Structures are given as C-alpha cells and as structure tokens.
Amino acid sequence: MESTYKLLAEAVEFLRQRGFGRAKVALILGSGLGGLADSFEESVGVDFAEIPGFPPSTVVGHAGRLVWGKLKGIEVVAMQGRMHFYEGHSQRQIAFAAWTLRLLGAEILVVTNAAGGINPAFSVGDLMLITDHINMSGDNPLIGPNPQRFGPRFPDMSRAYAMECRELAKKAAEMLKLDLQQGVYISVTGPCFETPAEIRSFRRLGADAVGMSTVPEVIAAVHAGMKVLGISCITNMAAGLGAEKLNHQEVIDVTTRVQSQFRALVAKIVELTGRETEK
Numbered sequence: 324m325e326s327t328y329k330l331l332a333e334a335v336e337f338l339r340q341r342g343f344g345r346a347k348v349a350l351i352l353g354s355g356l357g358g359l360a361d362s363f364e365e366s367v368g369v370d371f372a373e374i375p376g377f378p379p380s381t382v383v384g385h386a387g388r389l390v391w392g393k394l395k396g397i398e399v400v401a402m403q404g405r406m407h408f409y410e411g412h413s414q415r416q417i418a419f420a421a422w423t424l425r426l427l428g429a430e431i432l433v434v435t436n437a438a439g440g441i442n443p444a445f446s447v448g449d450l451m452l453i454t455d456h457i458n459m460s461g462d463n464p465l466i467g468p469n470p471q472r473f474g475p476r477f478p479d480m481s482r483a484y485a486m487e488c489r490e491l492a493k494k495a496a497e498m499l500k501l502d503l504q505q506g507v508y509i510s511v512t513g514p515c516f517e518t519p520a521e522i523r524s525f526r527r528l529g530a531d532a533v534g535m536s537t538v539p540e541v542i543a544a545v546h547a548g549m550k551v552l553g554i555s556c557i558t559n560m561a562a563g564l565g566a567e568k569l570n571h572q573e574v575i576d577v578t579t580r581v582q583s584q585f586r587a588l589v590a591k592i593v594e595l596t597g598r599e600t601e602k
Contacts, residue, residue, distance in 0.1 A: 327470065331419070333375040335426045342367040343391040346400035348593050349429035349549075351420075351540055353436035356556065356578055357403030359586045363392025371406075376419050378412050380404040391427075395590055397597035400427050407536055408460060409514040418464035418543035422473060425547045431488065431596055432544045433589060434553045437574045438532040439517070439561035441525055442506055445532070447560060448581045450588065451504040452492050453484055453553030456538050457530055459511045464539045465546060473547040483545050488552035488596070495591035501584055506531025508555055510538035519563030533561055552592065556585060 352359055360366070368390040372379040380387030386403040393399065406412040406420060424432065440449070469476045496503035509525050511517060513535030517525070525533055532555050544551050558577040578585070 327419070328472065330376040331422055331426060334377065334423050337375055338369070338389070338391075338427065341369050343400065343427060344398060345428035346391060346398050346424070347429065347431070348397060348399045348596055349424035349427070349432045350399060350401040350589065350593075351405050351432070351434045352401055352403055353405060353536060353556075356435050356437070356582060356585060357386045357388075358582060359589055360388075360390040360392070360401040360403050362586070363390060363394055363399065363401070366390055366392030374423075376423070378406055378416055380406060381410055395594035395597065397593050399593060400424060400429060405536055405540070408462065408512050408539065409535060414460070414462045414464035414539040415467065417539040421540045421543035422470070422547055425473070425544070425549055430549060432540070432549045432551050433592065434537050434540055434551065435585075435589070436508075436534045436537045436553075436555050437558040437578055438508060438534040438555035439559050440532055440557040440564065441509075441522055441561050442504075442531040443564065445504055445557050445560070447557060447577055449504050449557040450501070450581070450585060451506050451508075451532055451555040451557060452489055453508045453555060454489070454505050455484060455507045456541065456553075457507060457509040457528060458538045458542075459509055460538065461512070464543050470546075478542075478546040480542070480545060483541055483551060484553055485550040488550055491595045492552055492554070492588075492592050495588055495595055499587055499591055501588055503588075504531075504557070508537065508553065509533050511535055517562050522561045522563050532557060554589070556581060
C-alpha cells in the first residue's frame with residue numbers, strides 16, 4: 324500500500340507542477356461527454372498517459388485527458404474519459420484515478436456514463452439520475468490491503484449516491500426545464516453488449532440501466548469520503564428492448580445529439596454545488 328501512496332503523491336505533485344490547483348468538484352465524463360471540459364475557463368490539461376500511475380484510455384469517445392479549470396466560477400477537475408475494467412486495467416488502477424481527484428481537493432464527485440436502458444419507460448436520449456447501483460463485475464477496487472488513509476476496511480455503501488447531491492441535480496433539471504429520469508444502474512464487465520436473457524434477469528434484480536463503468540470509481544470515492552452524484556445518458560435500449568443490433572457508434576451518436584442538454588445540466592449542478600459548499 325505504501326507504494327500506492329507514493330505514486331499518488333507523485334501524481335499530485337506532477338499535476339501541481341503542470342498548473343493544477345485545488346478543485347471543489349471532480350467530474351468523470353463518460354463516452355462522448357468529455358466536451359464539457361473544453362468550456363472550462365483558465366484551464367490546463369494533461370494526457371492520462373503522462374500522469375504517474377494513470378494508464379491511457381483506449382476507447383473511442385474518450386479523450387483520455389485530465390483537465391483543471393473553472394466552470395461557472397467553481398474550481399473543477401475533470402476526467403475526459405475514463406479507464407475501464409474491460410481494457411485490461413485492474414479496478415485498483417481505476418480507483419487510483421478517483422483517489423487522485425480526492426487528493427486534488429475534491430469533496431464531491433460527479434460521475435457520468437453512457438448506458439443501455441432497461442426500464443421500458445425510458446427512451447433513447449433520456450438522462451437518468453442514479454439512485455443506487457448493482458455491482459455485477461465480480462470484482463471490487465478495495466480488494467487487497469486497505470488504503471486506510473482514505474477510509475475504513477468496510478465502507479458503508481447504503482447511501483453511495485448522496486441524497487443532497489441528488490436533490491441539487493433535480494433542482495438544476497427543474498431550472499433548465501429538463502426531464503430527468505431516476506433509477507438503478509447495474510455495472511457489468513463488458514466489452515460485449517449483454518444478451519436479452521441477461522437484460523431480463525437484470526430487470527428482475529431491479530436495474531433500470533446497464534453499463535460497463537462507474538461503480539469502481541464510486542466505491543473508491545465513497546471509501547475516501549467523497550459525496551457522489553451519478554448521471555447516465557440512455558444511449559440505446561438494452562438487448563431485446565430496441566434495435567436488432569447494438570454498436571458503440573450508436574452510443575457516440577446519441578451522446579453527441581444530447582450533449583448540449585447534458586452539458587447544461589452538469590454545469591448548473593456544479594454551479595449549485597459550489598454555492599452550497601461556500602455556505
């Protein structure tokens with residue numbers, strides 16, 4: 324574990340030398356959604372591959388950059404893209420990124436992703452506020468020596484997605500006159516899309532949307548004492564519920580279509596969150 328702490332210190336020192344300041348809010352921007360970071364003021368950025376301990380992102384739609392700047396006057400740090408378990412990265416490596424965001428000062432983490440809709444009431448292009456998750460990856464980023472400087476051996480996940488952050492998200496959506504769905508996100512390993520039988524079983528488990536990311540980051544962030552808000556963009560209806568064939572290009576196309584609404588929502592959430600932290 325000491326080697327992890329040392330590498331985290333190196334990562335943060337490297338970022339400070341590159342002009343990264345403290346951040347109140349951290350963002351993880353999923354497939355096709357990273358463009359929000361391009362609107363930051365006074366921004367500086369660096370490729371994941373340059374940061375000690377960060378593996379590169381290899382997925383289309385993920386720029387693989389860490390960007391610091393100001394959004395609505397609030398200091399933020401954003402991952403343009405993320406690492407995935409299916410790329411061959413361990414969940415511990417995925418947690419490393421979340422811990423780095425914490426050490427940069429972030430107390431709130433907003434995670435976003437592209438997801439397949441399971442709830443038949445959803446439509447392609449909907450935004451879903453994550454109320455809870457189901458981890459079907461068969462792994463956990465906290466397996467191994469406990470990073471006790473961040474949190475306890477057995478962290479409580481009963482309120483993984485902070486209620487106060489969810490209320491701010493709903494307020495932001497109302498201010499922007501955006502419809503915001505709510506539901507449970509189920510995380511699988513990927514990279515293949517799910518079978519219709521799997522989707523039917525996930526629905527019985529209580530899942531409303533399915534994806535291949537997010538949960539390892541959330542576990543690491545909650546363990547480290549961060550408040551988490553999660554938002555999914557429903558880019559397709561899951562297997563057996565929509566198109567005959569599923570493909571990643573559809574994911575990119577839909578996020579591109581709805582990105583203006585999505586960016587506006589996240590920006591408003593950051594603005595409201597910043598106001599709350601200043602009280």
